[in-house]
Amino acid sequence: MExxxxxxxxxxxxxxxxxxxxxxxxxxxxxxxxxxxxxGMIMTNLAGFVTxxxxxxxxxxxxxxxxYHMLFLYGFSLVALTPVQCFFDNNWNLRFMVYSxxxxxxxxxxxxxxxxxxxxxxxxxxxxxxAFGVGTLIYSWIHIGLPVTFMIIxxxxxxxxxxxxxxxxxxxxxxxxxxxIKNSGYVMVIMFRFKDFAKYPASIFSGIFKIVFTFxxxxxxxxxxxxxxxxxxxxxxLLSILSPVLGIIFFWLSYKFxxxxxRKYDFTGS
Amino acid sequence: MNPRKLxxxxxxxxxxSLQFRLGTFVTLFANLLYLVLVYYLWKAIYASxxxxxxxxxxxxxxxxxxxxxxxxxxxxxxxVVWDMSRxxxxxxxxxxxxxxxxxxxxxxxxxxxxxxxSFIMTFLPTFVVVMIITHGAIHMGINLLWFIISTVFxxxxxxxxxxxxxxxxxYTESTWGINIVKETIVLLLxxxxxxxxxxxxxxxxxxxxLPFRAVYDIPLTILLQKxxxxxxxxxxxxxxxxxxxxxxxxxxxxxxxxxxxKKITVxxx
Numbered sequence: 001m002e003x004x005x006x007x008x009x010x011x012x013x014x015x016x017x018x019x020x021x022x023x024x025x026x027x028x029x030x031x032x033x034x035x036x037x038x039x040g041m042i043m044t045n046l047a048g049f050v051t052x053x054x055x056x057x058x059x060x061x062x063x064x065x066x067x068y069h070m071l072f073l074y075g076f077s078l079v080a081l082t083p084v085q086c087f088f089d090n091n092w093n094l095r096f097m098v099y100s101x102x103x104x105x106x107x108x109x110x111x112x113x114x115x116x117x118x119x120x121x122x123x124x125x126x127x128x129x130x131a132f133g134v135g136t137l138i139y140s141w142i143h144i145g146l147p148v149t150f151m152i153i154x155x156x157x158x159x160x161x162x163x164x165x166x167x168x169x170x171x172x173x174x175x176x177x178x179x180x181i182k183n184s185g186y187v188m189v190i191m192f193r194f195k196d197f198a199k200y201p202a203s204i205f206s207g208i209f210k211i212v213f214t215f216x217x218x219x220x221x222x223x224x225x226x227x228x229x230x231x232x233x234x235x236x237x238l239l240s241i242l243s244p245v246l247g248i249i250f251f252w253l254s255y256k257f258x259x260x261x262x263r264k265y266d267f268t269g270s
Numbered sequence: 271m272n273p274r275k276l277x278x279x280x281x282x283x284x285x286x287s288l289q290f291r292l293g294t295f296v297t298l299f300a301n302l303l304y305l306v307l308v309y310y311l312w313k314a315i316y317a318s319x320x321x322x323x324x325x326x327x328x329x330x331x332x333x334x335x336x337x338x339x340x341x342x343x344x345x346x347x348x349x350v351v352w353d354m355s356r357x358x359x360x361x362x363x364x365x366x367x368x369x370x371x372x373x374x375x376x377x378x379x380x381x382x383x384x385x386x387x388s389f390i391m392t393f394l395p396t397f398v399v400v401m402i403i404t405h406g407a408i409h410m411g412i413n414l415l416w417f418i419i420s421t422v423f424x425x426x427x428x429x430x431x432x433x434x435x436x437x438x439x440x441y442t443e444s445t446w447g448i449n450i451v452k453e454t455i456v457l458l459l460x461x462x463x464x465x466x467x468x469x470x471x472x473x474x475x476x477x478x479x480l481p482f483r484a485v486y487d488i489p490l491t492i493l494l495q496k497x498x499x500x501x502x503x504x505x506x507x508x509x510x511x512x513x514x515x516x517x518x519x520x521x522x523x524x525x526x527x528x529x530x531x532k533k534i535t536v537x538x539x
Contacts, residue, residue, distance in 0.1 A: 032444060
């Protein structure tokens with residue numbers, strides 16, 4: 001890692017585009033895989049939606065949140081989870097690469113290891129989830145009667161990006177555990193299941209676990225805090241306002257953790 | 271078939287899973303955190319509903335059901351689909367096919383060791399925690415025996431579903447897609463993500479005859495002594511459903527596997 005050239009943002013943007021095109025070309029040659037995966041993605045979203053409907057058929061409100069507000073939160077979380085699915089999917093391959101030793105190839109390139117590894121895969125099927133989320137968001141938006149102004153749309157976009165940073169950070173950190181423990185697949189699987197709880201209001205937690213799920217495993221930030229900016233503009237909690245800064249900090253920490261793992265890998269390998 | 275051969279496979283599986291001790295510890299810890307999430311969610315749900323019993327399920331019932339469903343899920347989880355597709359891609363599957371034992375049988379017994387380990391390492395501790403938290407809300411009696419029997423049936427049903435789906439890997443390389451479809455359907459229709467008692471009447475009538483219910487809902491219903499499973503008349507239809515699905519799925523799985531394996535093409539290996 002020493003003596004690495006420091007490159008500009010423009011260089012990385014150009015490189016990302018080139019790698020992306022290569023990846024998409026490879027994907028195109030496996031059309032059946034694309035169709036089955038997209039179908040699978042639609043199925044998971046439908047199943048999540050059915051669970052949600054069944055829950056609301058039995059219980060009309062949850063902690064003061066009615067059906068449409070919960071639906072908003074649900075749509076918000078789906079959209080916020082899209083970037084981690086589309087751009088950071090290669091994290092799921094990290095542990096196989098590390099065990100087999102193939103990971104070493106990323107260390108020999110004159111670009112940032114994390115960037116090169118992550119950019120190698122773009123997951124197209126995540127776009128299905130995006131469509132599902134946007135649809136849910138618009139539907140609940142209309143039913144709640146939220147206004148449509150330039151300012152609120154801008155806020156929505158900023159806070160959706162914010163929310164996505166937290167999930168990216170979680171998955172980066174979970175993937176990086178493979179540098180230290182074997183069998184780390186479970187860590188990722190469980191972290192990924194935690195995200196299912198992002199669509200419920202974080203006000204259900206109390207005591208020590210409120211802190212745990214806000215600051216240590218920040219699922220409260222994947223939908224709840226950022227969405228309050230839109231849903232309840234008159235009394236936005238401090239944590240909602242701070243969430244963009246916190247998101248960047250979490251992302252940076254997960255990146256540092258990931259790179260620490262790479263450094264350790266360099267020492268043990270070859 | 272000599273049972274000693276089969277138990278040798280079980281023992282190998284046990285030793286293999288015990289190798290990853292740190293991983294097991296992390297899993298246990300992460301599972302407990304997951305259960306905390308489930309707890310808070312359902313506590314809030316029941317608190318907002320204002321009533322104690324919804325569709326015959328109290329908060330404690332729902333909690334026990336979902337906690338044990340999660341730990342059953344971890345206990346029953348097999349990565350047959352992933353392992354199969356990886357061994358097809360690497361060509362390793364040829365070595366397993368050449369073994370002097372039927373492939374399905376070999377696979378089942380190879381996984382049995384990890385089931386034993388995960389039962390002791392994850393299911394039993396969770397069960398004890400549940401007993402302590404709920405101050406013994408689970409009835410300790412003959413229902414425990416029925417529960418264990420139906421869990422063994424559930425394991426066989428689950429294995430058969432896994433094998434049927436894994437056979438599809440011989441036709442396509444889309445492992446992720448196949449696996450996620452299977453997992454989604456099983457989790458939703460078996461009651462693992464939301465108890466079947468909450469399903470709308472019409473949907474429940476269909477779901478209760480499907481094999482997925484035999485994996486999670488039946489063992490847990492028997493353990494909680496719901497739906498008349500504390501009597502023999504209530505118990506028999508549940509066991510019958512499990513056994514019928516074992517027969518159907520085993521027959522279908524064997525036929526499908528024997529047919530498909532002739533078409534296999536392995537690169538390298």
